[in-house]
Amino acid sequence: MNEFGTIVIRTAFFYTGDAHLAEDxxxxxxxxxxxxxxxxxxxxxxxxxxxxxxxxxxxDKMSVRMFTEQPTEPGKLELGRTISVEDEALERLKKSEVLQHVLRLPLPYQEVLYLYYYADLSTREISEAISTPEGTVRNKLHRAREMLAREIGKEGIIHDG
Structure with a gap:
């Protein structure tokens, strides 16, 4: 739990968008x-x-509803509660500007980007984790990167020069 607790809770939060559910x-x-x-x-x-x-x-818990609800606002949770390391990590993850763009992409692309860049899994490991052929994972990752670049470019964050 000490070694992998953070990645497990971050992954659960990414899927559910709810800090309490991620802890459960x-x-x-x-x-x-x-x-x-x-x-x-x-x-x-x-x-x-x-x-x-x-x-x-x-x-299993989210079924088809994955990513349809906005993440819970940590500020609206129990006031006066001491912020744990996991809560702090979740807050940073939620506030990540790039992640906000990732969450605008279709679900399969969100998943591979998260697992590759945030969970730091290889394409082989992602393939195992989501029960999808590795070639399909690589293809989704390539398309996701292209879509993300276009999405970020719409906001004027990427400047051609």
Missing amino acids: ISQEVFLRAYRKWHTFRGDSTVKTWLTTITVNICR
Whole structure:
């Protein structure tokens, strides 16, 4: 949990947009991993295995509604609460300007960009995590980069020079 807790909670937050639900999912991920540790064959890294579990739980919980709701405003949550490291990471993630542009892209492209750049998974690991052929992941990642560049360019952030 110490080594992979941040990536699990960030991934859950990315999928759900809700800090409390992300915390619940994170707990569920580690409980499931503990119960199923004997089934881990080592074909992938522990990080990839936990990311796969996280993605699957998020998909189960969110079903088709992924990304349709805006993230919960941390400022509107329990006042006076001490901010944890996870909450701080979630806040930074939410405020990321690039992430706001990523969230405007179609769902499959959001997912591969997040897993590649934010979760720091390789295309092979993403392929395992989302049960999609690696070639398809590479194709989605390429298209996502192109779409993101166009999206950011619309806002005038990228200046041709």
